[in-house]
Structures are given as C-alpha cells and as structure tokens.
Amino acid sequence: MHQAILKLAGGMALALASGAASAQWVTTDIQVTGVIQEVPGPSARCPSRFGGTITGHGSSTLLGRVAFVANDCITPDGAIFNFNRGRFIVMTVSGEQLYANYSGQFVPTGQGTNYVFSGATFQITGGTGQYMFATGGGQLQGTEDMATGAGTLVMSGRMSYWKR
Template sequence: MSKLALRAVVGSLLLSAAFGASAAKSAYQDLELSGVMQEIPGVSLRCASKFGGTILGYGSSALLGRVTFLSSDCINQNGTSYTFSDGKFMITTMTGELLFADYNGQFVPTGEGTKYVFTNASFSITGGTGRYFKATGSGAITGGEDMATGQGTIQLKGRILLKK
C-alpha cells in the first residue's frame, strides 16, 4: 500500500473515531426536577390578554442539583379553568449555569377550595449557558397551585440532550 493511501485510511479511521466519540457524549438523559413555587399574577403587556404570571421558586434535580427558577407566562381564563401560554422558564444551577425552556398548558380546579392542578402542561428546552448552551429536550409539567395564595409545587419530567 502506498504511503498516500495509508495516510488516507488512517486519517479516515481517526476522523470516524472522533465523530463516534463526540456522538457518544451527546446522549439523551433523564431530567426530573421537583420544587416549590410562588406565582405572582398581574398585568403583562407582552400578552394578548394583558394578564400573566411570574413564578419564582427553588427545587432539586438528580441531574442539575439544587436549582432556583424564574418564569413568566400569559394567562387566559376559560370558565373555571385557565390556560397559560408563551411561557419562558429559566433554571439557575448552583454553579451559575442557566437552562432555558418554553412552556404552556392549563390549570384546572381540583374541587377543593382554590386549589388547581396543572394539566396538559409541557416544556421544551431551548438552550442555556455553559454545558447547557446547545441543550434541547422536552417533557411534562405536573404540580398544582392554590389560586388564593399563589403557592404551589411543580415537577418537570422529561429528557435533555446536552450537545458538545
């Protein structure tokens, strides 16, 4: 085999190994986060309804560690239920890295006073900073809130792909 052909074969093998190694590092991982939250409803000029909510909270995740989060969304009332849309979620890890997601869904009454639960709620990861810069993924949002106090719980469960 000539030196040129040998170099081409070795180069191809090294390139294939490099692509294979980087692909192996970009695997989906389970993402679960549980937390407590406080929603503050009010006027939101970015919303067609001119009404929205700001949510602040904290929680923990096996993948992310301890986190804080901040979000805002638009709220529309549909009888006794509410739809939240155009939601923007920002999760901050203890290392200062950020994870961004869009979200939407509904909250419906439980029949117990002013308690509501999230239903048909989902999130879609749109990126972040640090190791989450090119992250993608999606999942479901569950939990609930007392509409009289704005206090509640939230759980995110889905998958995340960290791209190198």
C-alpha cells in the same frame, strides 16, 4: 513577537481540542422538583394582557439544587386558566442556566382555590455553559393555590446536551 502569537494560538487550539475530546453529546432523563410562588398581574406582552411571574427552588436528578424563574400569559376560560408563552429559566448552583418554553392549563380540583396542571408541557430551548445547545422536553405537573399563589412543580422529561 509574531512567533509568540503563533505559539499562543497553537497552545489555545491544543487546549480547546483536549477539552472537546473529553466532552460528549448525551441524552438523559431530567426531573426538576420544587416549590413555587406565582404573582399574577398585568402583562403587556400577553394577548390577554394578563400573566404570571413565578419564582421557586428545588432539586434535580441531573442539575442538583436549583432555583428557577418563569413568566407566562394567562387566559381565563370559565373555571380553567390557560397559560402559554411561558418562558422558564432553571439556574444551577454553579451558575449554569437551562431555558425552556412551556404551556398548559390549570384546572380546579374542587377543593377551595386549589388547582392542578393539566396537559402542561415544556420544551428545552438551550441554556448557558454545557447546556448552551440543550434540547428536549417533557411534562409539567404541579399544584397551585390560586388565592395565595403557592404551589409545587415537577418537570419530567428527556434532555440532550453537550456534557463536559
């Protein structure tokens, strides 16, 4: 039985080594484009006690078709809305996830209740699968109708990850 365990352990080590040999650390552009729906409301985790929950779907140059969820803290400042402490999860069709933090502002466009992102950024903090140790970041662009919560989102930046 002792030899069987050694053979199994040796076989597993070889399999892991051959898999690792085909993997590499890469840095590449990433863009995620999609539609969002935000629902604002009370949030105990926020200093302002007010936040938003966002759901959406879209596509990515690197990840393919994606769905995403996010939540953030919102602080009104006159006609501007500051958002921070944002946490974003992008989910791929294969089930892998990419995690990011984000912050920025929504500023009015002057057209009804339509707002646009201003000075918004994201920082990749990891994920699952090949994105477990992912890092990077970039700019967030988008729109939102504050009356309905419907909007658009574009995440554009650079990312480094362990590619299988």
